[in-house]
Amino acid sequence: MTRGPGGGDGRTERGGCADDRDIIARIIHADRYVVESIPECSLLSAPPAREKPLLTMREEFAAACVLYSRGMELAHGLFEEKRDLFPRDELAAWAVDTTESLMRNKAALLSLCKLRCGGDYLCSHSVNAAVLGAAFAMHLGVNRVFLPDFAAAGFLHDVGKLFVPEHILRYPGGLSPSQMEEMQAHVLKGQEFLRFWDDVSPIVLDGELDHHECHDGTGYPYGKSEGEISFTGRLLAVVDMYDAMSSTRGYRRQVTPFRALGFMYNERDSHFAPGYPQAFIRLMGVYPPGSFVRLSDGSLALVLEADAHAGLRPLVMRVLDREGRSCASDVIALGEREDLSVSGTLWKLPARLRRDAEERIGRI
Structure with a gap:
């Protein structure tokens, strides 16, 4: 160093x-990478992603900054202020706007995920997972109609942490077995919370439930493996780990985005579904x-x-x-x-x- x-x-x-x-x-x-078990063409009927952005990064950057700030305001509202009165319509509109920004020039919002690291991790992680989740879905060829659902899925994937005690969320060291059990319970608590929402997308529910499942069956909450894990869960597992590793957290050492990608590549045959880390690396560079x-x-x-x-x-x-x-x-x-x-x-x-x-x- x-x-x-x-x-x-x-x-x-x-x-x-x-x-x-x-x-x-x-x-x-x-020349190729393989992503297995992608769902039927209802999700993947989009034309190939554009090689050239519609706008330059400079042209899109101001709009991206506004969007990122809006996302942080929504996250603070969910996790810190008014979870019972959370404006779901505002989240839906933000998810659409985020997707449209990514389609104009994805690098603008992607760069902000790292430039604005720090502060409240739970809030920034929710916004980053939304941006990265939609960008990754777009990269994999998901129909643009569904992209806002992937942004919403990323934003809400850790919503169950609303019900985890604050002292565990902010514990500065390794968790005890009982603390880890409480932390892992956020997944099922998040499912219970989201099922009270009207017309919540199955994409959102799948992502929240499966983002901690592992390809080799060692994940939680159900120890699913291989084809049992939803497409959204596979996608968000990659996004979640990348942002978690490359962000500032009180209880774990931050690494560079480059190092996070290297670690994820090494876990490609165990933690992640085949081909997904490679596809994410091609998206991010x-x-x-x-x-x-x-x-x-x-x-x-x-x-x-x-x-x-x-x-x-x-x-x-x-x-x-x-x-x-x-x-x-x-x-x-x-x-x-x-x-x-x-x-x-x-x-x-x-x-x-x-x-x-x-x-x-x-x-x-």
């Missing part, structure tokens, strides 16, 4: 990452939008978008020079530069740097 720029708050992952990076790079460049990387010239950059044809060379925006000083917001397509590459990934960066990077995106 090396000291981070501008005061040493950031850390760089170098040694030990090469194997993960090579593995993930092979996935990115593979080796270095996901919103993550920070150190370039080979020593400068620090924010990843804007993955390059589908050059997985190790994303589109980035330089934010600090090699001395840790603020610099011009150069946008660099690493896939077009033979003299520049990613040399490391960073985490534990100051919140002010994330805020500054977010402001810069609107000006590029």
